[in-house]
Amino acid sequence: MSRPQPLSGFPELLPRQRIVEQQVVEHLGRVFELHGFANIQTRAIEPLDQLLSKGETSKEVYVLRRLQADADGGDAGLGLHFDLTVPFARYVLENSGKLNFPFRRYQIQPCWRGERPQEGRYREFWQADIDVIDQGELPAHYEVEVALVIADALRGLPIPPVRMHVNNRKLSQGFYQGVGIEDTEAALRIIDKLDKIGPDAVAKLLVDEVKASPEQAEACLNLASISASDTSFVGDIRALGVTNDLLEEGLTELAAVVEAANEAAPGFVVADMKIARGLDYYTGTVYETVMEGYESLGSICSGGRYDKLASDGKNTYPGVGLSIGISRILVPLLQAGKLDATREVPTCVLVAVANEDERSNANALAQRLRRRGVPTQVSPSAAKFGKQIKFADKRGIPFVLFANEEGTQIKDIRSGDQETIDVDQWDPPVQDLYARIVTG
RNA sequence: GUGGGCGUAGUUCAGCUGGUAGAACGCUUGGUUGUGGUCCAGGAGGUCGCGGGUUCAAGUCCCGUCGUUCACCCCA
Numbered sequence: 001m002s003r004p005q006p007l008s009g010f011p012e013l014l015p016r017q018r019i020v021e022q023q024v025v026e027h028l029g030r031v032f033e034l035h036g037f038a039n040i041q042t043r044a045i046e047p048l049d050q051l052l053s054k055g056e057t058s059k060e061v062y063v064l065r066r067l068q069a070d071a072d073g074g075d076a077g078l079g080l081h082f083d084l085t086v087p088f089a090r091y092v093l094e095n096s097g098k099l100n101f102p103f104r105r106y107q108i109q110p111c112w113r114g115e116r117p118q119e120g121r122y123r124e125f126w127q128a129d130i131d132v133i134d135q136g137e138l139p140a141h142y143e144v145e146v147a148l149v150i151a152d153a154l155r156g157l158p159i160p161p162v163r164m165h166v167n168n169r170k171l172s173q174g175f176y177q178g179v180g181i182e183d184t185e186a187a188l189r190i191i192d193k194l195d196k197i198g199p200d201a202v203a204k205l206l207v208d209e210v211k212a213s214p215e216q217a218e219a220c221l222n223l224a225s226i227s228a229s230d231t232s233f234v235g236d237i238r239a240l241g242v243t244n245d246l247l248e249e250g251l252t253e254l255a256a257v258v259e260a261a262n263e264a265a266p267g268f269v270v271a272d273m274k275i276a277r278g279l280d281y282y283t284g285t286v287y288e289t290v291m292e293g294y295e296s297l298g299s300i301c302s303g304g305r306y307d308k309l310a311s312d313g314k315n316t317y318p319g320v321g322l323s324i325g326i327s328r329i330l331v332p333l334l335q336a337g338k339l340d341a342t343r344e345v346p347t348c349v350l351v352a353v354a355n356e357d358e359r360s361n362a363n364a365l366a367q368r369l370r371r372r373g374v375p376t377q378v379s380p381s382a383a384k385f386g387k388q389i390k391f392a393d394k395r396g397i398p399f400v401l402f403a404n405e406e407g408t409q410i411k412d413i414r415s416g417d418q419e420t421i422d423v424d425q426w427d428p429p430v431q432d433l434y435a436r437i438v439t440g
Numbered sequence: 441g442u443g444g445g446c447g448u449a450g451u452u453c454a455g456c457u458g459g460u461a462g463a464a465c466g467c468u469u470g471g472u473u474g475u476g477g478u479c480c481a482g483g484a485g486g487u488c489g490c491g492g493g494u495u496c497a498a499g500u501c502c503c504g505u506c507g508u509u510c511a512c513c514c515c516a
Contacts, residue, residue: 005489005507060514083516115514116441129514277515302516345509354474382474389476402475413476 009117010124011327016344016396017334019435021126023341024157025108028128031153032106034422035145036127037130040105042087048077050090060114062123080112084129085303085321089310091316092133101317102134102142108326120297120328128153129303130423132320133310138207138318140253142306143285144260150263150289150301150322154354156337158439159329161292162300165272166257167228168285169304171250172223172276175237179219183210191224192276224274229260231255233271250284257285283307287322291329300329341435343396346375348428349410350392351401353382358403368423373434376401398432 006012013021029039051061061079081087084107094097108128117123130149132142147164154162172191175186181187190205197205199221206217219240226236234255237247254271261269277286284305291300304324310317333339349369351362362378369376377397379388385402392400393413401423402409411418412425427433 008508036456111516113515116512118510121515125516298515300516323516325496328516352475384472385475386472387474387476391476393476400475411475416477418475 009122011122011331013334014344016341019327019341019344020334020339021330023437024326025128028153028324029106029108031156032130032149035149035152037104037106040091040107041109042091042107044080045078046081046087046090048079051079051082051086055098062114064316081310082113083111084109084127085131085309088129088131089100092310093312096315096317102132102138104132106130120332122331124325125325125327126417128324128326131319133317133319135315135317138320142320144257146260146303147257147269147287147319148264148321151268151326152281153324154301158437159291159333160294162289164287164289165275166254166269166285166287167271167273167275168250168254169282170246170284171254172273172316174244174246174248174250174382175242176220178242178247179216180214181210181212181330186210187220188276191220191274194224194274204227227270227272229267229270231258233273253284277302281306281309294332296387297328297332299327312387323352337440338439340438342438343435345395345397346435347395347397348374348433349376349399349401350388350397351376351378352385352388352403353379355382365401365408365423374383374428399428
């Protein structure tokens with residue numbers, strides 16, 4: 001067993017798959033920047049106490065320790081970040097004096113969680129995260145805006161259709177208060193399991209764990225069953241006859257998000273009262289996004305509003321943001337062959353070498369193409385031309401350039417067409433200049 | 441962490457109730473005297489995950505171990 005085995009949960013891509021990932025990341029960054037989000041990077045590690053205070057997920061934090069650290073000496077208490085929101089909140093507090101608010105940023109980096117891997121769940125994975133964070137108060141319209149940025153970003157990708165399910169925690173918790181349930185946080189976590197375990201099991205959990213009466217449990221399930229792609233859910237919820245101030249606040253906020261989103265990106269957002277989110281720092285709007293045909297992956301893009309995540313005691317910095325699970329989307333699609341690249345190298349032209357004495361001429365030709373922006377490489381050996389063409393073919397390089405006393409000829413190896421060209425004039429068709437993503 | 445499936449060639453897999461290892465694809469050489477892909481003929485490549493046990497004999501049965509995968513948990 002001398003050949004290394006892959007490490008479960010740490011996916012590594014082959015060159016042609018990486019080309020797909022690279023272009024997806026570039027696309028996302030471009031869209032985020034079109035919407036005025038600035039890019040930042042944060043370090044891979046955070047102090048453990050920072051990570052551990054933010055909910056259940058933190059139990060899966062990878063801890064960092066120097067090999068040389070003495071056995072008895074306490075380690076520094078560092079861990080790899082498990083998302084990009086918590087590091088961002090820390091970054092905002094640390095740099096609050098140097099940032100201008102409202103601050104909008106995007107971040108595309110790997111995250112680590114020590115969970116058992118599964119399809120769409122990895123121990124090292126990439127997230128693309130956008131957030132808007134303000135000082136003191138965060139206007140509600142940002143809850144619409146971040147959703148629309150994501151709509152723009154995801155709809156521009158060659159992936160199956162996606163739909164964003166939105167809820168508001170005030171709405172749910174206000175409703176639970178209104179029916180007389182005390183531990184509304186716990187009720188939320190239980191309702192979040194509805195899709196997985198079904199209504200009967202949820203009702204039982206509500207009765208057992210938050211001491212709900214069967215009637216209260218049924219009211220919660222009635223609420224959770226409501227969903228709509230327009231603001232009609234408001235009427236449906238009012239019809240349940242529960243009154244509560246927090247509920248009203250949530251209704252107003254959610255209605256605003258759904259209405260504005262429908263106007264700007266019809267069909268993208270649906271109000272769904274069973275969305276709750278496991279992370280406990282969310283305080284208002286919460287989002288989950290599913291990809292058509294890949295519902296079993298769970299949410300491929302989630303987030304929400306957090307009013308108290310970033311606070312230094314004096315100032316609080318409420319924010320709202322969403323994270324796209326790049327690995328969760330891409331790795332399954334790549335493995336299923338639904339996404340691929342047109343070639344596995346950036347090279348557009350391979351310059352053939354007739355014999356080794358001609359190599360410097362071939363290098364010079366290649367350099368002339370490169371100067372004009374055409375990715376070019378020179379054949380590794382002066383093998384038979386058939387072999388050199390095969391070299392290009394196996395990598396998906398579309399063109400081979402031949403040179404002799406009479407001039408230079410370019411061959412499109414897909415069609416077999418070959419023509420005499422001037423290397424200082426010739427351009428490949430735009431679609432062949434760079435590798436492209438193709439869907440299968 | 442708990443429970444189930446699976447580890448055989450580069451890859452995907454076959455190998456019956458135990459009898460000293462097979463296919464397809466890929467790779468490679470030639471047919472093709474410097475232009476690939478098709479076709480034809482040849483070739484290389486495996487300590488059957490690892491360790492132990494049962495047996496005259498183990499890829500096959502048993503135990504352990506490691507890896508992997510699925511479900512639970514949780515989430516991107």
